[in-house]
Amino acid sequence: MSSPPDLAATATGPGEGVGAIGTGPGREAGIAAAGPGEGVGATAAGPGGGSAGEAAVDVREVEHVYGAGGDAVTVLGPISLTVPRGSFLVIVGASGCGKSTLLRLIAGFERPTSGTVRTGGAEPVPGRGAGIVFQQPRLFPWRTVGGNVELALRYAGVPRTERARRVPHLLERVGLHDVADRRIWQISGGQQQRVAIARAMAGDDPLLLLDEPFAALDALTRERLQEDLRRVSAETGRTFVFVTHSVEEAVFLGTRVVVLTRQPGRIALDLDITLPRTGPEPDELRALPDYAAFRTTVGQAVRAAAE
Numbered sequence: 001m002s003s004p005p006d007l008a009a010t011a012t013g014p015g016e017g018v019g020a021i022g023t024g025p026g027r028e029a030g031i032a033a034a035g036p037g038e039g040v041g042a043t044a045a046g047p048g049g050g051s052a053g054e055a056a057v058d059v060r061e062v063e064h065v066y067g068a069g070g071d072a073v074t075v076l077g078p079i080s081l082t083v084p085r086g087s088f089l090v091i092v093g094a095s096g097c098g099k100s101t102l103l104r105l106i107a108g109f110e111r112p113t114s115g116t117v118r119t120g121g122a123e124p125v126p127g128r129g130a131g132i133v134f135q136q137p138r139l140f141p142w143r144t145v146g147g148n149v150e151l152a153l154r155y156a157g158v159p160r161t162e163r164a165r166r167v168p169h170l171l172e173r174v175g176l177h178d179v180a181d182r183r184i185w186q187i188s189g190g191q192q193q194r195v196a197i198a199r200a201m202a203g204d205d206p207l208l209l210l211d212e213p214f215a216a217l218d219a220l221t222r223e224r225l226q227e228d229l230r231r232v233s234a235e236t237g238r239t240f241v242f243v244t245h246s247v248e249e250a251v252f253l254g255t256r257v258v259v260l261t262r263q264p265g266r267i268a269l270d271l272d273i274t275l276p277r278t279g280p281e282p283d284e285l286r287a288l289p290d291y292a293a294f295r296t297t298v299g300q301a302v303r304a305a306a307e
């Protein structure tokens with residue numbers, strides 16, 4: 001049985017960070033976990049992944065300032081956070097608290113004003129070692145669904161014959177095998193986001209960074225993608241860092257939830273979500289008393305942190 005949420009919670013002061021998918025009967029095909037040697041589900045470190053002993057992500061005493069001189073605003077930190085491999089970390093907080101900034105620092109798109117960020121033991125390099133999914137899927141509209149996934153494999157250095165083998169597998173896993181030949185503009189928003197997830201998982205990147213990937217989707221599609229992503233993450237062993245506004249989404253997906261305070265974003269709550277990763281069906285999971293308790297704990301922290 002999982003620990004009661006009040007025992008699992010670790011509130012931290014400023015700068016004190018602590019340290020699939022098969023589908024069931026009658027459901028639409030979802031995101032599926034990778035089989036061996038299929039390029040998805042790698043646990044070994046890829047480029048930028050570092051040695052096996054290194055944390056997937058290590059954020060040390062990071063502060064980030066936008067602007068200069070009189071216009072300088074500290075939007076984040078000080079913040080410290082160590083993310084072990086295989087974790088599913090969800091970062092939650094009010095709009096503008098610095099969630100996306102933290103994710104961009106981890107992706108290497110920005111350098112921290114002070115402090116250090118390491119992924120797999122090394123300074124992050126954009127486009128290397130981490131797959132990234134944004135709120136709006138960034139796809140090539142003139143290419144087909146399959147063509148988009150194939151291109152991600154090509155960027156990852158996968159040879160042509162191997163790409164041809166892997167694309168159908170990847171599409172099958174995200175439930176898109178029947179629309180492989182359609183152009184991006186011929187599929188729905190939810191399907192486009194599935195393509196983006198397939199692209200992010202196409203390489204062997206040990207780290208996946210997702211910035212509110214389901215925010216623009218309708219409630220039903222969002223729930224379905226959450227369920228699929230949860231199963232994938234439980235089976236791949238990769239590390240996920242996921243940004244959201246949604247308390248429900250955070251508790252459902254995360255093995256750990258970090259709540260950030262209002263600007264500058266600091267850690268208000270760092271909570272291990274000790275719910276089972278496999279076993280219960282999504283509805284059974286949501287009905288667990290601990291699930292409701294975690295949701296209450298995180299919800300209260302988000303509201304308090306936003307004040």
Ligand SMILES: Nc1ncnc2c1ncn2[C@@H]1O[C@H](COP(=O)(O)OP(=O)(O)OP(=O)(O)O)[C@@H](O)[C@H]1O
Nearest residue numbers: 066067075093094095096097098099100101102245
């Ligand atoms: N490139 C930039 N230059 C200046 N200010 C920026 C820049 N990017 C973000 N900011 C500011 O930094 C703060 C944090 O932004 P960030 O996007 O990280 O927050 P967030 O928590 O992800 O917000 P939301 O939930 O609304 O997406 C905000 O006040 C934002 O206006």
